[in-house]
Amino acid sequence: MSAPSSYEMNLFSFKGKTRILHLSWIAFFISFVVWFNHAPLMAMIREDLGLTKQQVTAILILNVALTIPARVIIGMFVDKFGPRVVYSALLFISSFLCFFFALADSFETMALARFLMGFVGAGFVIGIRLISEWYPAKTVGLAEGIYGGWGNFGSAAAALTLPTVAYLFGGDDGWRYAIGSTGLLALVYSFVFYINARDTPQGATYFKPNKAGAMEISSKQDMLLYVIMKAPMFLTLALLAWKLGPQNLKILAPATVLAIYIGLFAVFLYQVYHIFKVNEGHLKQGMDPLQQYKFKQVAILNLAYLVTFGSELAVVSMLPLFFMDTFGLTPLMAGMVASSFAFMNLLARPSGGYFSDKFGRKTSLMVLLVGLAVGYLVMSQITADWAVPVAVLACMCCSFFVQAGEGAVFATVPLIKRRMTGQIAGMVGAYGNIGAVCFLTVFSFVAPQIFFMVIGGSAVIVFLLVAVFMEEPAGEIAEILPDGTIEMIKVG
Known part of the structure; x- marks a missing residue:
């Protein structure tokens, strides 16, 4: 079986599938604390580094920019390598990006760190696959809801606690210690998760896609719809570049924005080509019903x-x-x-x-x-x-x-x-x-x-x-x- 047959939901247990649920929502919770650790501290950060309003806005935008492609990429990694390895790696890498952001001493360094930290926002999709492996259809909705709802509360928890943490450390660097503490939390939990989590119940099979890099599609009509649904991801990234460009926040130079547009268009064309290559064979031969x-x-x-x-x-x-x-x-x-x-x-x-x-x-x-x-x-x-x-x-x-x-x-x-x-x-x-x-x-x-x-x-x-x-x-x-x-x- 691919999931336990029991339909009970005992949240006070830390065994079996409930253990996986708790491990997962805590991982998601920490990833959201890390992702939004800057928001409640922006006033301190702005004062310490003397940031302008435009620079603060740019940091907020950069925080979500990478998350759009990252969720797609992480989804592919999860299907290929399994949630246990991918979630542990995501938290481990994100901890060092946290330290990088905490040590930033200029707007340019901080902007780069914040852009890279958008990657941790992709953690959500990992638990979706993991929970689905452990819970049957009859209770998977509730389990996924608990995972998403309790984990999503990490952003509110960051807002409620990190200003106090920064105050306790005190001084101009209080915000740095608060940010760094969330990185340390992610680092420690990456090992906790790796040691305790399992991709599937004992004896179950973890199914993987036949090919990587694009989703397998069942018909030519579906492939066209897939390409159409891919386009907004690139258009949104282009919109973010426009916001950062000379017409708006004036953070990026005109040549840089143009280069981003060209790069996004080239990547989109490659994605279309790759979608075709992944699906070419079985669409010609006909997919098994x-x-x-x-x-x-x-x-x-x-x-x-x-x-x-x-x-x-x-x-x-x-x-x-x-x-x-x-x-x-x-x-x-x-x-x-x-x-x-x-x-x-x-x-x-x-x-x-x-x-x-x-x-x-x-x-x-x-x-x-x-x-x-x-x-x-x-x-x-x-x-x-x-x-x-x-x-x-x-x-x-x-x-x-x-x-x-x-x-x-x-x-x-x-x-x-x-x-x-x-x-x-x-x-x-x-x-x-x-x-x-x-x-x-x-x-x-x-x-x-x-x-x-x-x-x-x-x-x-x-x-x-x-x-x-x-x-x-x-x-x-x-x-x-x-x-x-x-x-x-x-x-x-």
Whole structure:
């Protein structure tokens, strides 16, 4: 069997699959602490190094830039080498990038370190594959939701604790010690995870893709859709280069931006070529029906994660300022009030996974998208005439549907094609970052009320796509064992 047959969820145990769940969410939690360790310390960093507003903005942008391709690359590594090795290596390498950032003494060095640290944001996709190996379809949604929700809380934990850590160390270098402490945490846990984690239950097979570098596709139509869905990843990176270029933040020179555009286009063409080469053989000969899957399922989940996690990242970035400007709150109070949006992760994301397990993947996702759209419509109506507690309640209700929707998306990801779960999770996860960049770009041109309405309208469009094109995972998917025999894995 590829997963234990038991359906119990005993979170107070540290044995078997529950042990793997706890090891995984803690690894994800630490990766998010590391990824966002700079955010609550930016005021100290800005003062210590004398950074300008444009330079601070550039560091924030660079922090998410590498995560888009990194999630795709890490997804491929996970499928090929297994979660245990890849998660341990990611945490190990990220710890030294942390130390690099903590020791930076100029904007250029800090910008490079922050760009490279975006790589740790890809850690999320590793646990998606690992959890799917240990939990059966009946409970995989809840397990993935706990992994994502509890791990995602790492960004809030960093905001709550690192300023205090920096204060305890004291002096101008307090922020450096706080950043370094998160690197030390990642370094130690990389060994803990490697020693204690296992890719699969004892006796189970870890299925790997037949070819590396691109996903295997079942039909020519699916391959065209795959290429189309690849394009936004490169366009988003080009958009980030434009933001850093002479027309905006003036960090990159015109020649550098042009070189980035040319490089991205060349890499995209190579990716298209590689997709064709990986799939050329079996598409000509015809793929075994047992091995086929529908790529439209992946495409729909990409877009669903774009409007769920993408909107969460965008809203969390602008919400403190929105509360300051709308209600005249102090920065500290506005930050505390706005944090209510992220805090819902602890409950909401597992709830989305549970609803998917209980009521069906498609139905749950559709209901949550409707709730998300209504939630953002309500937020678009917030004005200074509202009572602050009512506005906070509206934000929390909206965030529940947003984060539960994220849980519903990743309750479906492991049920499409087991041996490519890492690659699928990587692509879906990358679309979350694409959504954040797109929505924040919209925000830079319009009022907050229009910004919220744009997200709500996008959710309505995705709802219609889910309703028309998404299929409920059902029956079994086939995987071929190394000896050539076929194993059927239940997904519905």
